[in-house]
Amino acid sequence: MKLGMLTACLPDQPLEQIAAWAAGQGYEALEVAAWPAVGDRPFTASHLDVSSFGEREADSTRALFDRHGLTLSSLAFYDNNLHPDPDERKAVNDHVAGCIDAAALLGCPTVGTFVGRHPGRTVAENLRDAEEIFPPLVERAGEHGIKLIVENCVMEGWHPDGYPGNLAYSPELWEWMFSLGLYLNYDPSHLIWMGIDPVEALRPYVDRIPHAQAKDIQLFPERRHRYGWPGKAVEREDPFDVGWWRYRVPGLGDVDWRRVVDTLYEGGFDGVLSVEHEDPVWGGTEDRVRTGLQVAHRTLRPLIVA
Structure with missing residues (x-):
């Protein structure tokens, strides 16, 4: 197992600077953000432009990672593959395909994305749509020895x-994804607020997890008594502000990382555990983000066999 980080938390820094800093802090791998250059959604970045990626770009990227002794663990493009707008949906699907092609040139083992959802259709209807969209992408990835992973x-x-x-x-949906040839990019933080034990959920599926993310979560149960499980309803300026929990860097939330890492080892996981920094306390400036990444490293490094 190696300890890595997702580059999206430093969107304004070039990949060269992130790689140098990460290696200097003891990180061993990078999960590289590969969103399109346009757009300003939080926690996204474009550190690799797959729209114009060829052998020359692949050579320079591999050289960068070799220079700093880093592993390229995954290309990250987490967007809605079931977007309700047909043109947007196609653009997302096409960009996933572009990430697969770039990963093939780089020898990168995984490409990460979301299933997504059309909010105007039932879950069952969305699953039937996904069963048409993903098989060609899974096949494209498989031809290059790449695993398409879903967080x-x-x-x-x-x-x-x-x-x-x-x-x-949920694990029920993971099993459905696996039937399509998709893999899981496991992140324990989301399971906790859903009421799912992240270790019990993890244990049966380690062999379908080639890559994992390390994000923590801090719950405020007393606020849940006011809002209920779905969160704020009357005043919710930020659609992602549920009101009774927030993401933290590993070590500052409620995830039992000792048990999570131990369960990964017990199940035979030998991939990269990649820190995903979305902590509002250690965010806002690049210096604070870097401090958060240092806290995460200090928390996780002792748990990972050197």
């Missing part, structure tokens, strides 16, 4: 009422 992020802000906007939030 179990709930993406509640994509649904008008705060319900799950990414249909990958």
